[in-house]
Amino acid sequence: MQTSRRFLPSTALLAAFEAAARTGSVTLAARELSLTQSAVSRQIKLLEEQLEVELFARERQTIRLTTAGEAYAREIRDALRKISTASFNLRANPRGGTLNLAILPTFGTRWLAPRLPEFLAKNPGVTINLATRLSYFDFRTEALDAAIHFGPRDWPGAEMVLLRAEQVVPACSPALKQQHGFRAAEDLKRASLLSISTRPNAWDHWFQAHSVPGGSGQTMYFDQFATVAQAAMVGVGVALLPTFLIQDELASGKLVCALDLPMESAQRYYLVWPPERSSHPSLVVFKDWLLAETAADR
Structure with missing residues (x-):
């Protein structure tokens, strides 16, 4: 997907804007980013010029987010967090063996967690990060590769495989x-x-x-x-x-x-994932292991 470079500012510009928006101060943002105040001010100004939108209202020696700036800051903060998480996961496992999995709390603590050491021992190149989710969510807006789901077989836009009944x-x-x-x-x-x-x-x-x-x-x-x-x-x-x-x-x-x-129960436990993650190596080995573990319960 091609996007105009106008709408893809550099992370340096975005980081300067986000830090100033969060702290409410160019001085504090500069200290956090190990830059000079003038450098941070210049980066914010470049971002505003690139977007052709005023993000801060300048009042003497202070700055205040505009309405547009407040909305943009919320979106940018989430995007930068996702980039940071992806970079951390890549550094922790450069072979790409990280699986970000959404779990149901009790299933995760009572059933999955006691079995994870065996899986990790058999698959030393895989790292699993767990996040609790109680119901449906949109994979397009979450940094998650798959989910353990209890309910009917009706997760829109996702692929799923039956794990077990109860x-x-x-x-x-x-x-x-x-x-x-x-x-x-x-x-x-x-x-x-x-x-x-x-x-x-x-x-x-x-x-x-x-x-x-x-x-x-x-x-x-x-x-x-x-x-x-x-x-x-x-x-x-x-x-x-x-x-x-x-x-x-x-x-x-x-x-x-x-x-x-x-x-x-009429409903069942499923492993669910977005179609584009079907061939993700860590998901493939985890799915195969999970199906073997639950075979007797299907």
């Missing part, structure tokens, strides 16, 4: 189970029901799957599985939790199944 169970503390003496699915409505906010209809589906009419009624919502699991462990209520993410708690007795009535 089974959820109604889990609670041993004390809460003893207190209520649950015997049938409908009995759970006597307790507080806990759910994660990204799955607002999970309890309705569970009751429907076990032939209980009328929906779930009142439910408490949490933004992450770690929080809802902790609430269940201390006796706040009964939570629908994926069995593969609470194995340790079930084994230790911190959580128990309120009833032995599991349900397979």
Whole structure:
């Protein structure tokens, strides 16, 4: 894609502008960039001339961003950050073996992180950077190569491969189970029901799957599985939790199944990536490893 050089200022001009915009001072910007004040002022003036837009209003010895300058500063700061991150990743791994991966918090900490040492040992040239994302995002605006996604197979403009299904169970503390003496699915409505906010209809589906009419009624919502699991462990209520993410708690007795009535979730876990990253070497080896690790769970 060809772009007029007028709209591609040098990074030196952009860095001078960004530093002055952030600090509100040519003096502080010059100190940060190890330049003279006159050099920074000259670079900002050159940028304004190139763009044909006034970025700063000059008032005696002070500068103040114009409305256009404020908007431009926000965009430039993000662009410079992406360039800096890309340069850092390249220097850390000059063979291009860096994978920037978006993960779901609990899946990342409970399932992926314990397995990463094995992957890294088998692939010493690969570096993985992890970032938390709870829902869909646009790969065009994020410096990410791939994502672990839970939901339907409907990420627009992306390629994806199925990793695994999941089974959820109604889990609670041993004390809460003893207190209520649950015997049938409908009995759970006597307790507080806990759910994660990204799955607002999970309890309705569970009751429907076990032939209980009328929906779930009142439910408490949490933004992450770690929080809802902790609430269940201390006796706040009964939570629908994926069995593969609470194995340790079930084994230790911190959580128990309120009833032995599991349900397979309709949605699935996927690895998702933009089409242009399909042949990225670190993504290829990570995808192959991930598919082997989850083969038994598909």
